[in-house]
Amino acid sequence: MPVASIYIETHGCQMNEADSQYIADRAASAGYAVADRAEDANVVILNTCTVRDNAERRAYGRMGHFKSLKDADPARRLIVTGCLAEHDRDRMRRIAPHVDAIFGTSELAQLGDVITRWREEFSETDLTEERALRFPIGGSPDCVAGAFSRLRGFVTVQRGCSYYCTFCIVPHVRGRFDHRPMAEILSEAHQRVAEGAREIALVGQTVNAYLNPVGDGDFGALCSHVARIAGLERLSFISPHPKDFTREMLRELSQIPQLNPRIHLPLQSASDPMLRRMNRKYTFSQYMEKVSWIHEFFPQAAITTDFIVGFPGETEQDFQSTLDCVRSGIFANAYMFIYSKRRGTPAAHWEQVEPAVASERHARLAEAQNAVACAFHERKVRTEARALVQGVSKKDRSKLAAKTLDNVTVIVPQPPDYEERLYASEPWLDVRIDSAHKWGCGGTVVRRARRFADRGSAVKTPLISLLTA
Numbered sequence: 001m002p003v004a005s006i007y008i009e010t011h012g013c014q015m016n017e018a019d020s021q022y023i024a025d026r027a028a029s030a031g032y033a034v035a036d037r038a039e040d041a042n043v044v045i046l047n048t049c050t051v052r053d054n055a056e057r058r059a060y061g062r063m064g065h066f067k068s069l070k071d072a073d074p075a076r077r078l079i080v081t082g083c084l085a086e087h088d089r090d091r092m093r094r095i096a097p098h099v100d101a102i103f104g105t106s107e108l109a110q111l112g113d114v115i116t117r118w119r120e121e122f123s124e125t126d127l128t129e130e131r132a133l134r135f136p137i138g139g140s141p142d143c144v145a146g147a148f149s150r151l152r153g154f155v156t157v158q159r160g161c162s163y164y165c166t167f168c169i170v171p172h173v174r175g176r177f178d179h180r181p182m183a184e185i186l187s188e189a190h191q192r193v194a195e196g197a198r199e200i201a202l203v204g205q206t207v208n209a210y211l212n213p214v215g216d217g218d219f220g221a222l223c224s225h226v227a228r229i230a231g232l233e234r235l236s237f238i239s240p241h242p243k244d245f246t247r248e249m250l251r252e253l254s255q256i257p258q259l260n261p262r263i264h265l266p267l268q269s270a271s272d273p274m275l276r277r278m279n280r281k282y283t284f285s286q287y288m289e290k291v292s293w294i295h296e297f298f299p300q301a302a303i304t305t306d307f308i309v310g311f312p313g314e315t316e317q318d319f320q321s322t323l324d325c326v327r328s329g330i331f332a333n334a335y336m337f338i339y340s341k342r343r344g345t346p347a348a349h350w351e352q353v354e355p356a357v358a359s360e361r362h363a364r365l366a367e368a369q370n371a372v373a374c375a376f377h378e379r380k381v382r383t384e385a386r387a388l389v390q391g392v393s394k395k396d397r398s399k400l401a402a403k404t405l406d407n408v409t410v411i412v413p414q415p416p417d418y419e420e421r422l423y424a425s426e427p428w429l430d431v432r433i434d435s436a437h438k439w440g441c442g443g444t445v446v447r448r449a450r451r452f453a454d455r456g457s458a459v460k461t462p463l464i465s466l467l468t469a
């Protein structure tokens with residue numbers, strides 16, 4: 001192995017993506033190149049999620065896969081971090097003894113120290129700064145890889161959550177709210193912009209509950225301060241809690257010109273008895289009041305949401321309320337999950353909905369939301385949208401993926417002048433939307449721009465589009 005390299009595989013939410021970005025930064029400053037494939041790496045890092053049972057099974061499956069790589073090269077090191085590492089440390093030590101080190105979500109600094117120490121054991125690197133920047137996060141299923149990875153900078157504003165929804169493992173794994181000082185968040189956001197971020201995504205489990213622990217400032221104030229960073233082009237955040245949006249906060253956010261017009265507002269269920277059992281701290285009508293405020297202050301906003309289907313005690317009538325809500329067409333997109341029992345949470349001890357019933361409800365809900373999402377995407381056809389390039393499409397390497405400001409995925413054929421470095425420095429694409437699908441839109445790049453405010457320069461139409469026009 002000619003260079004000391006590290007592979008970081010990230011599963012789960014944006015909190016984990018932000019943590020992986022931190023690990024990649026520590027690794028780069030310790031002198032590692034970041035590898036695209038675990039096979040090529042001296043150190044493999046698995047950043048895990050435990051929010052659902054299948055995420056946990058997948059993490060153990062990946063640990064099994066990495067064991068074969070360690071068997072092939074016993075000098076290779078394997079680290080597991082993330083929520084599963086925090087929650088399941090003892091069992092992990094027993095059933096995956098080949099893992100060299102386990103770090104919880106609050107131990108990232110120690111993880112950075114360990115990889116820095118290990119770096120000296122590996123052969124001298126031929127790492128150049130250019131390579132470190134080109135491959136900051138390698139091979140992750142959920143992260144954007146390559147030169148595009150720095151265009152969107154994730155900045156964590158808080159850790160943990162104190163709300164204890166009865167299905168959720170987060171407070172048990174990540175602990176209660178621990179808000180970062182505002183000055184620290186601003187300094188990290190500054191750094192990300194200096195490194196090339198065009199968009200800052202503020203992430204937290206309940207991001208809009210943010211309160212500066214040293215001095216004044218709530219989430220609205222934090223966003224206003226971040227928006228003043230010179231060179232920042234767009235701002236987004238995930239995930240807010242419906243309970244924590246006030247009219248005043250939404251009014252303040254609406255004054256921020258860079259704020260992306262997409263608000264993800266997890267509903268989980270439209271039935272009040274279910275919301276009570278989930279300990280969500282709002283009723284359906286209170287949720288809808290927040291939706292009306294969002295429409296008032298952000299007339300162009302796309303609202304997206306999360307649903308849990310088959311939560312313990314969910315009756316057909318409860319489910320019907322959720323289905324009716326989805327059919328009303330208020331959500332541009334929704335992430336829908338079948339309830340998954342998590343050890344240590346109250347709902348895991350309650351009488352469960354039959355799996356077949358839960359699956360059937362999930363299918364009905366997905367069908368309804370897919371129709372709504374398709375109609376939302378259909379309204380974009382024959383319009384032009386500005387989108388931030390994400391990278392080469394995972395499904396078709398001849399195409400690029402980009403995200404519109406309202407977070408719709410747009411897949412476009414690579415323009416004839418496509419070159420990663422060029423498109424990373426001129427990452428704003430004006431895309432003519434040609435087709436609508438349940439997952440997003442298909443289109444053609446017509447212009448690309450260096451800055452969001454620029455008009456951009458024309459891009460040659462790919463031959464395939466000319467043929468199909």
Ligand code: SF4
Pocket residue numbers: 161162163164165168169170171205206241
């Ligand atoms: S608000 Fe509820 S679902 Fe969200 S992280 Fe906190 S406990 Fe979990």
